[in-house]
Amino acid sequence: MKKITLNEQEAALVIKNKKIVNVLFAGTYWFFLGEKIEKFNTSQEFPKLYQGIFDNDHLKNYLEIITVADDELVLKFQNNVFDSVLTAGVYAFWKDKNPFQFQKISITNYITNEVSKVILEKPQLNLYVRNYRIESYEKGLLIVDGKFVELLDTGNYFWWKNSQVITAVKGDTRQQNMEVNGQEILTKDKVQLRLNFAIQYQIVDFVKAFAENKEFENQLYIIVQMALRTLVGTMTFDELMDQKSKIAETISLEIMQKVNRLGVKIIDTGLKDIILPGEIRDIMNQVLIAEKKAQANSIMRREETASTRSLLNTAKLMDENQMLYKLKEMEYIEKIAEKINTISVSGRDNIVSELKQIFTK
Known part of the structure; x- marks a missing residue:
């Protein structure tokens, strides 16, 4: 005989003649030499030892069997924290002995509303989820299998990867x-x-x-x-x-x-x-030059007329007012004197009278 001791996180299968005859949990046990003992960690997934093991009458009552179809995914949580994804296949976990929780999802439809976006953003789901982002200055159109489904506002969108063909077309809302x-x-x-x-x-x-x-x-x-x-x-x-x-x-x-x-x-x-073509452009330039010359001539004539009118008005005022005439005369004498550098005087005694005659004649 042989002795085996199992702790709280262990279980054992008793196998005799290649058949499971008993399932044991924490404790101390004695066995005959013809019996084989297989130990397992109850906090982990039960391994697939051989075909049909999950149907064994001694074992199946202690296992939680999870079957995942081709169009399904199972999200596995450990102590309510997302852990991993189970794809198509059969899985087994020890009942009441493991820390896992499970959520089965059908991916026949692309919609992911039953799963939190926080989980959908996890890297473990990258292979199973389509992700599309609409920026604040954009709007998008969701087209499924060639048909328009809905208008997408700003946000981050997730859809399951399945046989449906999904296209998201987005455009800019700005000018x-x-x-x-x-x-x-x-x-x-x-x-x-x-x-x-x-x-x-x-x-x-x-x-x-x-x-x-x-x-x-x-x-x-x-x-x-x-x-x-x-x-x-x-x-x-x-x-x-x-x-x-x-x-x-x-x-x-x-x-x-x-x-x-x-x-x-x-x-x-x-x-x-x-x-414009070259010929037309040359003609337009000639027209423009002619127009500008005409404008310049018109301005010059207008200024000359204004100047002549101003001189005529000044002459009339001086003719009517001798004092104004004298003031104007003195103004011109002053301008002439400013341009004289040297004056040589010779002659009679009355020099001042002679100077006056020079400037007043």
């Missing part, structure tokens, strides 16, 4: 810019121009933009392009140059209704550049 550049267009009078146009827009209906329209940005570009070509094609070159400040406003009104079906709101539009 965006689009450039419609290098548009070569003929005016009504056959002048070829190249225009650069810009629009500012914002997505206001994400379902229309992403679910009901394909590549809404390309469609928006074409709508603006066609409106620009249509408008310029109905104007002569001179009309275009005279009304270029109104083109953006006209385009904006023209495309307003058309972009609504794209789920987009136009915030602002603007004509950035009108690039």
